[in-house]
Amino acid sequence: MDDMARGDGNASFYKGRRVLITGGLGFIGSNLATHLVALGAEVLLIDCLNPHYGGNRFNVAPIRHAVHINISDVRDTSSMQYLVQDQEVIFNLAGQVSHIDSMRDPYTDLEINCRSQLSILEACRHHNPSVKVVFAGTRQIYGKPHSLPVTEDHLVRPIDVNGINKAAGEYYHLVYNNVFGIRSCSLRLTNVYGPRQLMKHNRQGFIGWFIRLAVEDREIQLFGDGSQLRDFVYVDDVVDAFLRAGASDACNGEVFNVGGTGPVSLGELATLLVEVAGTGRVRFVEWPPERKAIDIGDCYADSSKFERATGWSRAVGLREGLTRTVAYYRDHLSHYVEPPADAGTDTP
């Protein structure tokens, strides 16, 4: 909430506005809800609370009397047709985000990331065509980059089923914008971190898992020399990006990278994390062959298109963001850890 002042430009826009967040009890959704409540919006959160996914009632404990919570699954077409009605802005964040799960069970990934997006948009087309929709896209759709930093002109070449279905989900939003006038845009997020992120297992991205390992004073294993470059963006900056996109008709029909400051190697990240936490340690290990085979090498994004369109900029640097994040989990770790449901680590 420290950066709420940056929301000022959006304060008048969101005050009293009816806002729906799918995946609203998840990582980004709950942080977004927290900011929207502070801005005076009427917030409806949808989440299915699938125990393997990021939805967590504790995420909205401080605002639970200030929001409406509706437990439902975006795969449930009937509920969606009702719930989108009368909403003014939809932040469409519900998704299956595990690479590994998508390759084990591609149908579930398709149902959630592809078919459900279509049914949300169909619900808007038939029951609420004046709504504005902001979709949570992902840099994963670029696959292994052929040029860096990755811009929005980079080819979409997903390397897994999850990336394909997320790409299709994004394309639907653009087509519904262009053909049916459902004002929509997509933010292609890179590596987002911060409070309220899932860390009960390691299949939804590595950064939450690394933070847990550091906080629990465990060993963080890096493959190879840890030199792979990524960009990291603090969740409050991502929340600010969503708020700006939701309030800006200049974004309609467009896709935008929303990433972090200049590239950082995984080794630098882990070292900084351990330093900030004062606990945990880093160890470099051999690449497991099956992981090397799906490694995408370096990947970091150019967010300048979004900066130009909305005036967005990042306010929280990596050290500051990690410091806040570690502090949050030191206070609340018990609400975020459970015995891992399954083995396997997701690709950095």
Add this chain to the structure above:
Amino acid sequence: MDDMARGDGNASFYKGRRVLITGGLGFIGSNLATHLVALGAEVLLIDCLNPHYGGNRFNVAPIRHAVHINISDVRDTSSMQYLVQDQEVIFNLAGQVSHIDSMRDPYTDLEINCRSQLSILEACRHHNPSVKVVFAGTRQIYGKPHSLPVTEDHLVRPIDVNGINKAAGEYYHLVYNNVFGIRSCSLRLTNVYGPRQLMKHNRQGFIGWFIRLAVEDREIQLFGDGSQLRDFVYVDDVVDAFLRAGASDACNGEVFNVGGTGPVSLGELATLLVEVAGTGRVRFVEWPPERKAIDIGDCYADSSKFERATGWSRAVGLREGLTRTVAYYRDHLSHYVEPPADAGTDTP
């Protein structure tokens, strides 16, 4: 069959080989089957004979005792798991191809073009991982081109639900090639024409419909000045492309444009068609506003990547192809026309 000699390079490859064609009673599938029978392959055709789609038993009348025909729907996961077994090459052509239908009923388009492709590939992954798969992609996934001729490096920017789901279907093939070793490639077809094409309604592309209008001595209406450029490829050349792709491991994991010779305007096409047929006439009409809104302007493809990879070249020019096509429908029109099931013309 005139160009069978060109298949010589593939003759030894396909002789005695077990080949499955999904959408095998359709336009391209049945032409491909006809060639494969001549090459000595053991051919299994799958088709659901949906009355709105291109499957037509008459298409395979001359070879009906030389192939196995299995009526089933690619949406039927159980059947697919059985039918892919022991096949050596799968030509995966089954699809919903109407732009208009996909916007009216996006779920059916998703089930056929997206989910079914996944289940065919899952069937191969679990029951026949050594099979080779050639997917029928489409230039529609490029949307409105930003550069011409369109190469495979052009961004995928579909303008309709059909294009999105076809893109996802193609991506699945590439991911299953790269991750699970299911050798696959995709041919992005442009405007294919020739004998055995659906022409009972006008929702599956304009060229079959134009040919019907000419053969029936009716009026062909062109929007605006008819100057939009396209490329046209005769079905026997496309069959040759599929045969080469199916026999070439150099194609695995790759996408290829398969298009026609240099750009031709719709006005030139229609004029040549009327001249060749000796019947029909061309009239230029005002753009209907709702059609102008979804017009993609000029679109023609560069097929040189596929030519380099396989030695493919087109053998049938536009005049010759149209002459053969008109002759075919003069003989067999009654097998291809029915009262149109619905109104609306698909986008050229």
